Amino acid sequence: MATPDDVDRIIEQWRRERPELDLAAMATFGRLGRLFAHLGRAVDETFTRFDLQRGEYDVLAALRRSGAPFVLTPSALSDVLMLSRAGMTNRLDRLEAAGLVERRANRSDRRSMLIALTETGATLTDEVTTLHVANESALLSDLTPDERHHLDTITRKLLSRFE
Amino acid sequence: MATPDDVDRIIEQWRRERPELDLAAMATFGRLGRLFAHLGRAVDETFTRFDLQRGEYDVLAALRRSGAPFVLTPSALSDVLMLSRAGMTNRLDRLEAAGLVERRANRSDRRSMLIALTETGATLTDEVTTLHVANESALLSDLTPDERHHLDTITRKLLSRFE
DNA sequence: ATCGAATAATACGGCGTCGAACTATATGCC
DNA sequence: GGCATATAGTTCGACGCCGTATTATTCGAT
Numbered sequence: 001m002a003t004p005d006d007v008d009r010i011i012e013q014w015r016r017e018r019p020e021l022d023l024a025a026m027a028t029f030g031r032l033g034r035l036f037a038h039l040g041r042a043v044d045e046t047f048t049r050f051d052l053q054r055g056e057y058d059v060l061a062a063l064r065r066s067g068a069p070f071v072l073t074p075s076a077l078s079d080v081l082m083l084s085r086a087g088m089t090n091r092l093d094r095l096e097a098a099g100l101v102e103r104r105a106n107r108s109d110r111r112s113m114l115i116a117l118t119e120t121g122a123t124l125t126d127e128v129t130t131l132h133v134a135n136e137s138a139l140l141s142d143l144t145p146d147e148r149h150h151l152d153t154i155t156r157k158l159l160s161r162f163e
Numbered sequence: 164m165a166t167p168d169d170v171d172r173i174i175e176q177w178r179r180e181r182p183e184l185d186l187a188a189m190a191t192f193g194r195l196g197r198l199f200a201h202l203g204r205a206v207d208e209t210f211t212r213f214d215l216q217r218g219e220y221d222v223l224a225a226l227r228r229s230g231a232p233f234v235l236t237p238s239a240l241s242d243v244l245m246l247s248r249a250g251m252t253n254r255l256d257r258l259e260a261a262g263l264v265e266r267r268a269n270r271s272d273r274r275s276m277l278i279a280l281t282e283t284g285a286t287l288t289d290e291v292t293t294l295h296v297a298n299e300s301a302l303l304s305d306l307t308p309d310e311r312h313h314l315d316t317i318t319r320k321l322l323s324r325f326e
Numbered sequence: 327a328t329c330g331a332a333t334a335a336t337a338c339g340g341c342g343t344c345g346a347a348c349t350a351t352a353t354g355c356c
Numbered sequence: 357g358g359c360a361t362a363t364a365g366t367t368c369g370a371c372g373c374c375g376t377a378t379t380a381t382t383c384g385a386t
Binding site for chain 1: 165166168169170173176177179180181184185186187188189190191192194195196197198199200201202205206227228229230243245289292293295296299300302303305306310311313314315316317318319320321322323324325326
Binding site: 053055083084086087090091094109110111112 | 341342343344345346350351352
């Protein structure tokens with residue numbers, strides 16, 4: 001048995017107070033939630049070094065990986081990043097002010113805009129991404145190859161219910 | 164090989180644009196992030212039915228599982244819920260206004276307060292918790308016993324670096 | 327015993343997000 | 357062809373959280 005952690009202590013409290021409940025799933029959710037909080041902070045350190053927020057990087061990354069000419073509509077960005085349209089408008093305002101993206105007219109649909117990475121934005125994105133993926137790899141480096149494979153299988157299975 | 168999902172498509176884009184990067188960890192993080200977003204929404208449905216927010220429930224739950232007389236200090240709550248002191252003051256204001264907790268003087272340290280579940284708060288918490296754990300169990304019901312065990316082992320291992 | 331440092335909770339200002347309302351443009355049906 | 361409906365993006369107001377400053381109280385070293 002592994003050494004008890006914070007979640008074990010929480011579950012033990014619940015078991016004492018509400019012994020009739022099935023708490024296995026609560027333990028899993030508790031670990032996932034806390035893990036997500038910690039990993040989020042660790043990941044953000046990379047972005048902070050470049051005066052970026054995670055959400056801003058997510059926009060730059062979506063544009064960059066879409067390939068040349070690095071152009072997407074705000075709606076497409078909203079959908080892929082699971083962010084409201086209003087929130088996307090706000091992010092794009094910031095990125096545009098920072099000179100990392102620019103808004104262009106969409107000649108085929110005048111309701112729409114096209115968001116394009118600037119030269120500066122593309123260069124920055126490549127630089128940040130290199131460090132970001134290295135950081136992510138390091139954060140998972142404690143896991144064995146089998147464990148990584150299991151984690152991917154499980155998250156893929158759970159995700160399939162939603163996407 | 165499992166059917167490709169949204170994250171597979173994202174990784175495939177990166178592979179085309181930046182073939183020199185090791186993207187395995189990015190795929191894992193991508194699935195974890197999206198999964199967390201979806202699970203969060205699914206979990207919140209239970210709380211919304213009781214006019215609660217997840218963060219508010221977290222406070223009630225921490226008090227409830229601490230056992231009778233269901234009393235903790237704001238600082239203890241901040242620590243266990245990984246929330247700033249300012250954020251906790253705000254949550255407690257709302258919970259107090261809703262009549263679910265009450266602030267009491269701490270006779271042994273006059274800098275401090277004691278937060279106590281009210282009778283109403285304790286009853287509500289028990290009711291919500293019953294449904295909440297059932298919902299969490301249902302959300303993991305696609306996983307085999309082996310997969311659940313793997314998930315717990317992996318998250319426990321990753322968490323140990325932080326806690 | 328006293329004074330400086332640490333701690334508890336709160337107040338304040340700012341930030342990022344959301345939902346709803348709004349404007350402009352496009353689509354589809356009769 | 358014209359009009360209702362849908363869609364794209366933005367604006368607005370509200371909300372929850374954070375970091376910092378503030379006030380009150382306690383702890384600790386001398």
